[in-house]
Amino acid sequence: MILYSVFRGLIKAVMPLAGIRLVVEGREHVPKTGPFILIFNHQSILDPILAQTACPRFVYSMAKSTQFASPLWRWLLPKIGSFPTRRYQVDPQAVRTALRLLDEGKGVGIYPEGERSWDARLQPLRRGTVRLILKAGVPVVPCGIDGSFHIRPRWGSGLQRGPVTIRFGEPLCFLAQNVRTEREAALPDAIRKVEEALQGVMGDE
Amino acid sequence: MPLKDLVYRCTECGHDPVEGEGETARCSDCGATFSRRPGRALVHVESKAGTHVRHPAEIIRKISELGGPVPRATQQDGTLFYETAIVLRRASDHHVLRLGGKVLGFYERLLDRRPGSLRLTDATLQFVEGEFVTASWPLLQLRAVQTSSTALQITVLDDGMYELRFQSDSPRRWEALLHTALQRAYAEAGRPAIVEFQPRIVTR
Numbered sequence: 001m002i003l004y005s006v007f008r009g010l011i012k013a014v015m016p017l018a019g020i021r022l023v024v025e026g027r028e029h030v031p032k033t034g035p036f037i038l039i040f041n042h043q044s045i046l047d048p049i050l051a052q053t054a055c056p057r058f059v060y061s062m063a064k065s066t067q068f069a070s071p072l073w074r075w076l077l078p079k080i081g082s083f084p085t086r087r088y089q090v091d092p093q094a095v096r097t098a099l100r101l102l103d104e105g106k107g108v109g110i111y112p113e114g115e116r117s118w119d120a121r122l123q124p125l126r127r128g129t130v131r132l133i134l135k136a137g138v139p140v141v142p143c144g145i146d147g148s149f150h151i152r153p154r155w156g157s158g159l160q161r162g163p164v165t166i167r168f169g170e171p172l173c174f175l176a177q178n179v180r181t182e183r184e185a186a187l188p189d190a191i192r193k194v195e196e197a198l199q200g201v202m203g204d205e
Numbered sequence: 206m207p208l209k210d211l212v213y214r215c216t217e218c219g220h221d222p223v224e225g226e227g228e229t230a231r232c233s234d235c236g237a238t239f240s241r242r243p244g245r246a247l248v249h250v251e252s253k254a255g256t257h258v259r260h261p262a263e264i265i266r267k268i269s270e271l272g273g274p275v276p277r278a279t280q281q282d283g284t285l286f287y288e289t290a291i292v293l294r295r296a297s298d299h300h301v302l303r304l305g306g307k308v309l310g311f312y313e314r315l316l317d318r319r320p321g322s323l324r325l326t327d328a329t330l331q332f333v334e335g336e337f338v339t340a341s342w343p344l345l346q347l348r349a350v351q352t353s354s355t356a357l358q359i360t361v362l363d364d365g366m367y368e369l370r371f372q373s374d375s376p377r378r379w380e381a382l383l384h385t386a387l388q389r390a391y392a393e394a395g396r397p398a399i400v401e402f403q404p405r406i407v408t409r
Contacts, residue, residue, distance in 0.1 A: 064353065068302060068312035084302055084310035088349045088360045090404050093310050114403060115352060118211055118377065119261035128404060153246035155211035157227050160244055
């Protein structure tokens, strides 16, 4: 928690020096207490840093498991709220960890596209993420990241200066679906709603 | 990642591949140049037809309309063959990560940097070291395909995950190529079409 606060403070201090102007909208949509899932679109390698800096509450977030191979990252990442998910296979432990954190009343951040977009547009959502949302039955806050693509796109090698808008939208509510068949039946509609909510907060890219 | 990972094929004349480093790329056939426009993540294109700016989504659409990576990988008899230099690494068994005594998740290490070539045919993906094929994975045994930064990750039935890091080729090209090859292999085997390639291959 202390490292998380230090990390956020550092990022806030460094951003203006790097020419990044962060604009945050809709902070009031993040629940002040209790569990919630924060879903982001993913445009740039900078997104996790920018989104965590903008969110008014501590957010635990899924990160790809290969990042935890280095001892330094393995020590640091959990302390700033990251936990591993193996993206190349179904990872029940990542789901268990997310559900446990939500049970403890915490916020969990997920990038439902699974990887950075090549063109800033929303990619198809991973069905496993939406299954997790349906299993959890907690408020889902869509969070649009707009502008980080122009600062550092996936196919770019340098940082450019510019504004980034982080826009939190009104929470979506899904009933917890504990029966697998019911969850599967609810999946297509839930995917559509989550996609629409993300599109609604993403801007006009 | 270099721009040519996105613009791996010329959008102006269709030539494959384009060359370049960093945020510039050039077609050796028609001379078109591609560069990142300052201030915005848009692609500045200079070609015989003039100078214009393309959104990355337009680049992706144009390359797709040209057939993506498939024409270059298709032989005269219609079969697929494509080969490129990579560094292969295999994922270790998973390790447990704990925080405050609780299990947070599992992670793996990438072992044994092995330089060689990745070769795709209609039925198999092969890793070639020197003159020898040292690993051969039937396409129907692949369980997941995805890009991860500048690499491609594949999961093989009963064999775990491999990371294929390209020396100069585009991971985006390879992802598209493998998707095409897998769809064809599934169709030939009488299996339904694939609707999801990650975190595992799912059919309709």
